[in-house]
Amino acid sequence: MAASLGPTGVSSAGAVPGSGPSGFALDSGLEIKTRSVEQTLLPLVSQITTLINHKDNTKKSDKTLQAIQRVGQAVNLAVGRFVKVGEAIANENRDLKEEINIACVEAKQAGETIAALTDVSSLNHPETDGQITIFTDKTGVIKAARLLLSSVTKVLLLADRVVIKQIITSRNKVLATMERLEKVNSFQEFVQIFSQFGNEMVEFAHLTGDRQNDLKDEKKKAKMAAARAVLEKCTMMLLTASKTCLRHPNCESAHNNKEGVFDRMKVALDKVIEIVTDCKPNGETDFSSVSIFTGIKEFKRNIETLRENLNFQSKENLSMMLDVLLERTEDFTDSAYTSHEHRERILELSTQARMSLQQLISVWIQALHNTATQLAADLLKYHTDHMALEALKLIGVEGNLEGLNEYACKLSEQKEQLVETCRLLRHVSGTEPLEITCLHAEETFQVTGQQIISAAETLTLHPSSKIAKENLDVFCEAWESQISDMSTLLREINDVFEGRRGEKYGYLSLPKSMKNNANLKSLRTDKLDSEEQAKVAKVGLKLGLLTSDANCEIEKWEDQENEMVRCGRNMSSVAYSLYLFTRGEGPLKTSQDLINQLENFAEEGLKLASSVQAFSKQLKDDDKLMLLLEINKLTPLCHQLQTITKIPLQNQVFLKVDKCITKTRSTMAILVQLLSLCYKLLKKLQVENSRWGSATNKDSMDSKI
Numbered sequence: 001m002a003a004s005l006g007p008t009g010v011s012s013a014g015a016v017p018g019s020g021p022s023g024f025a026l027d028s029g030l031e032i033k034t035r036s037v038e039q040t041l042l043p044l045v046s047q048i049t050t051l052i053n054h055k056d057n058t059k060k061s062d063k064t065l066q067a068i069q070r071v072g073q074a075v076n077l078a079v080g081r082f083v084k085v086g087e088a089i090a091n092e093n094r095d096l097k098e099e100i101n102i103a104c105v106e107a108k109q110a111g112e113t114i115a116a117l118t119d120v121s122s123l124n125h126p127e128t129d130g131q132i133t134i135f136t137d138k139t140g141v142i143k144a145a146r147l148l149l150s151s152v153t154k155v156l157l158l159a160d161r162v163v164i165k166q167i168i169t170s171r172n173k174v175l176a177t178m179e180r181l182e183k184v185n186s187f188q189e190f191v192q193i194f195s196q197f198g199n200e201m202v203e204f205a206h207l208t209g210d211r212q213n214d215l216k217d218e219k220k221k222a223k224m225a226a227a228r229a230v231l232e233k234c235t236m237m238l239l240t241a242s243k244t245c246l247r248h249p250n251c252e253s254a255h256n257n258k259e260g261v262f263d264r265m266k267v268a269l270d271k272v273i274e275i276v277t278d279c280k281p282n283g284e285t286d287f288s289s290v291s292i293f294t295g296i297k298e299f300k301r302n303i304e305t306l307r308e309n310l311n312f313q314s315k316e317n318l319s320m321m322l323d324v325l326l327e328r329t330e331d332f333t334d335s336a337y338t339s340h341e342h343r344e345r346i347l348e349l350s351t352q353a354r355m356s357l358q359q360l361i362s363v364w365i366q367a368l369h370n371t372a373t374q375l376a377a378d379l380l381k382y383h384t385d386h387m388a389l390e391a392l393k394l395i396g397v398e399g400n401l402e403g404l405n406e407y408a409c410k411l412s413e414q415k416e417q418l419v420e421t422c423r424l425l426r427h428v429s430g431t432e433p434l435e436i437t438c439l440h441a442e443e444t445f446q447v448t449g450q451q452i453i454s455a456a457e458t459l460t461l462h463p464s465s466k467i468a469k470e471n472l473d474v475f476c477e478a479w480e481s482q483i484s485d486m487s488t489l490l491r492e493i494n495d496v497f498e499g500r501r502g503e504k505y506g507y508l509s510l511p512k513s514m515k516n517n518a519n520l521k522s523l524r525t526d527k528l529d530s531e532e533q534a535k536v537a538k539v540g541l542k543l544g545l546l547t548s549d550a551n552c553e554i555e556k557w558e559d560q561e562n563e564m565v566r567c568g569r570n571m572s573s574v575a576y577s578l579y580l581f582t583r584g585e586g587p588l589k590t591s592q593d594l595i596n597q598l599e600n601f602a603e604e605g606l607k608l609a610s611s612v613q614a615f616s617k618q619l620k621d622d623d624k625l626m627l628l629l630e631i632n633k634l635t636p637l638c639h640q641l642q643t644i645t646k647i648p649l650q651n652q653v654f655l656k657v658d659k660c661i662t663k664t665r666s667t668m669a670i671l672v673q674l675l676s677l678c679y680k681l682l683k684k685l686q687v688e689n690s691r692w693g694s695a696t697n698k699d700s701m702d703s704k705i
Helices: 035-052 060-092 097-117 137-183 187-214 217-246 252-276 292-303 313-329 340-383 387-398 401-427 432-461 466-497 532-555 563-582 591-615 621-646 653-704
Strands: none
Touching: 035 060, 035 137, 035 532, 060 097, 097 137, 097 563, 137 187, 137 591, 187 217, 187 252, 217 252, 217 432, 217 466, 252 466, 292 313, 292 432, 313 340, 340 401, 340 466, 340 532, 340 591, 387 401, 387 466, 401 432, 401 466, 432 466, 532 563, 563 591, 563 653, 591 653, 621 653
């Protein structure tokens, strides 16, 4: 699309969070699914809430009237810009044009109404007594605000359908090209189609990567990461497996190997579509409908089963079952015919049941965790030498079919051990994203193990085939990579269990640059490749949020020409360009562009430090000390950035960019704190000066008297 509101995600369930006073409820009947939509709506909500929260003083100062009018005009101008983008999207999507245009008209009308009701600049003049304004018709403002939020959210919802349609269309293009790749019979045709496939996968990666980063639901985000990881790793496998089939067209194991890759990629593509279209699983059992007697029997049976199988139930299920049971006891405790003694006894036993279950769960979880993590640690330690993989590679080039069977059995046994371990780790993972990562690891070992065996069989049948050897190497690398990922996963599960840190999972790039096929992609030396771009994007997410925080602090200042505000605004502008760069967007196209902007950022930071130091001279010692401490954090970071920018790029492009983004993020965090602190101290200084001025005037009058 030429025009875009950005990656969005709104579904028609729930409500926009937040509520205002005077009966103003920010409820559009729509649930916000993504951060970008939330960030789009929050400034609008903030401005509207400011309008409605104003004090209805009888005496209205010119300053108050001007402030109200400025906010009203700002809302109307922002809505006007928003509507133009919405109309552009409507023109590009004829199936949604009518709906978007209706919502845009509603938004425009609501914005104009708010502007009219906040046109209060002449209220202090007697001839304007009959004017309808926010002071005489606050209900009208509330009504317009509700209509505005509802219509803006509708536009975002419709824009989200455009984004989803783009992802589905991209998926369909990938699938169509995959079908052509499955049927290809010549190397020349394969290279041509695979080149197209690579371009389509890059487009799909960009769309799904934006969606993954934008999702608020951590579980969905983890599912998207897992599906994209499959596509990332399978892209290289698809290349080598297909080439092997073309070289050895009559080899059944080569065909089985290739079909396994295609099947897995198709499943992953379907999973992505399930996530973006918000498909929900069916067939869940409703435990709440059973009687207390039946519920207690089932609960008791599940508890007793734990003695034989610790993995039989999850703690969430048991807690939920008990909660439902205790809720059903309210039929007894709320009954007017239940005696006081019986009611107290039921409540006492309910409390005891909760405490006993918590104690049981604590001991139980510890036992489960120890079992799963110890098994995983032992397996990883045992299999780090990858002996079976190395043996299969050697056997393949020797054409040793007898040895192939022996080590294929060993790898199958290893695969079953790892699959079972992943299944156990999933039960104790502690967070839904880590649980999804465990499922992904389990599936990867299950599928890749079998594919390694088929690739090894093909090489054994054709021991002199370079393509078959290359194919086996690729699948072995995928296995080794998953072993490494499992080590990381085990550490994160332990960290969550011991409370050292929260959820963590990586942004997964797709596809990686293919070292075995240089013709598919070439990059300028001062640009990042797709994997590095993805890592930078992960670092940049926090930078985007800090930019938003800084802008909020800047908007508080009445004097927008203040030197501190000007420096802060310039720094925020550069930081936002850097954030766009981490997403592969915006005016900065290469890492050198970024370095050039960072020089300006560091220079503005030093100017800000100088301005703040000058301001601190007006303050009392305690307040001055607070500011100087923050300046002492800001100045070294700016000098460090200046040093980094002067170091030649050479071959360390990614490391340098990553370091720059990280330093900029730290600087922006200090900027937000500094702007907030300066604003508070400035207000305090103004109040003190005002009191001092009043006292001086009084003394002067007394002396005259």
